Amino acid sequence: MALTESFDAPKLYFSSRTRWQPVEIVFWLATLLPFALFPDYLILASQIAITALFALSLDLILGYAGIVSLGHAAFFGVGAYAAGLLSKYGWGEPITGLVVAATAAGIVGYATSFVICRFRHLALIMLTLGFGLMLEELANSAGWLTGGFDGLQGIHTWKLLGYFEFDLYGYVAYAYSLVVLFVLFVFARRLIHSPFGLSLRGIRENYVRMPAIGAPSRAHIRTIYTISAAMAGIAGALLAQTTETLSLDSLGFERSAELLVILVLGGAGRLYGGLVGAMIYMIARDRFSGIEPQYWYFWIGVLLVTVVMVLPNGILGGLAKLSARWSRP
């Protein structure tokens, strides 16, 4: 009896970590509420879902592999412009648009990953920032292609699956963004519970030890950086397709910085952190900018300082601590 116990328990631990928790199911069911309760806010809900996907892509590299990036909007922008240009030049089918965007962003991510995988910490911040700025100015100077400062005009997204027209209220936009978010979330969730995901956590926990256990850290980093870039590209494509407008700030520094804020706010390395962070940040921004159109960044600053001081592991980190204390007798 003791024998079977000792041999099964190790495996049980891993399978219990993989199982969907009730709170997760509740969370995803709750994402359907806006359709019924807030039909006037579906456009906002769609943008939240897109930002959540973007934050999830950053979480894969920052929260799991410990790669800090201040230039992740570059991949968002590449995906957005890839999908936008595809549509402008005659192919507005949304799903293939996503595939093209993911491929384009993935290629740029793969190319830069060879530099990224050689550095850590502060150097990474500078590098990703540098890549981001380069791309932003390239897009700005290539006005003939990107529309430059005026933005890309003439995007038209075809009916989803040839049937659902993108409406003004955002019903289709939100449903589309939410389904893509969910599918890629399931993918990310599988990934972090795989042997590869465990190796990523090893890189985050102790980068120096990894070669001493025979792990090719750089190859791992190149893989996850490419996957993350492709995912960010899909988020960018969703924005271009659902809003049918596109400007340079989709790949600007501010968007990268904002994304980092969102992930830190929600809690990095927890999958749901980026989702919760996106929700709180976007709703707060919507409210604050309504009350104080000029100074709303002040309140975002207050929110950020408070969260970092009171909850160093983000909102989800704080909740996890609270529930751990609660479940203990």
Add this chain to the structure above:
Amino acid sequence: MTAPALATRGLAKRFGSLVVAEDIAIELPAGVRYALIGPNGAGKTTLINLMTGMLRPDAGAIFLGEGEITALPPDERVRRGLVRTYQINSLFPHLTVLESVTLVVCERRRVAQTWWRQLAAYSHEIDEAYEILAALTLGPACHRVTRELPYGQQRLLEIALALATRPKVLLLDEPAAGVPREESKDLFAAIAGLSRDITVLFIEHDMDLVFRFASRVIVMVGGRVLVEGTPAEIASDPRVRAVYLGKGHRDGALQRSLSGLAP
């Protein structure tokens, strides 16, 4: 004649004008338990860093079995069977004990690049990790988070991580550093119990442990190998005595051990 498990030839390294390794030629026959001793700053850890590829030598060559590994990156040397542990714990603080060792097993079995299958499906890997832990008495602690482990168990985990790579040659940098005396005996008992297929070289300052667990001893001084021999030969070697006696009270433990062992 079979090749030694690990050998170096003319290994040299300097930092500016400071010579940390000079003309180091050693040969470790397979299965032998070697101790590497010497005063602080003799270059013992540097030698481990050179052999495992953490440092690049200025000159010389390193051989693992038949093959030369001088130019290989550290992770490739590990995959060929040359593995080290660290004097200061170098663990994965927020992973559980079992996760840490499973990570190493997955890397060794080359499944660490797969992201479409769940970890729970890799029962061979998990079982193997658990068996390694159980053999080192870490079985009951396998679901604990590494940073919450008592220090002595962290030292054992340090060794478990190395063993999970299935090493041919294991380099242990002061495995019992910071562990109370009574516990360090248990730790060395675990090391002594390792399979004879593994060649072991350990750095240790406690001469009782050195003379009990090593079948041969290498003495380093000032970046050079001073002498190599059986514990008894080392204990009676006048050069070794001169080095340690000249240093006064700081290596009193060795003095005592040497005078106790000398004929």
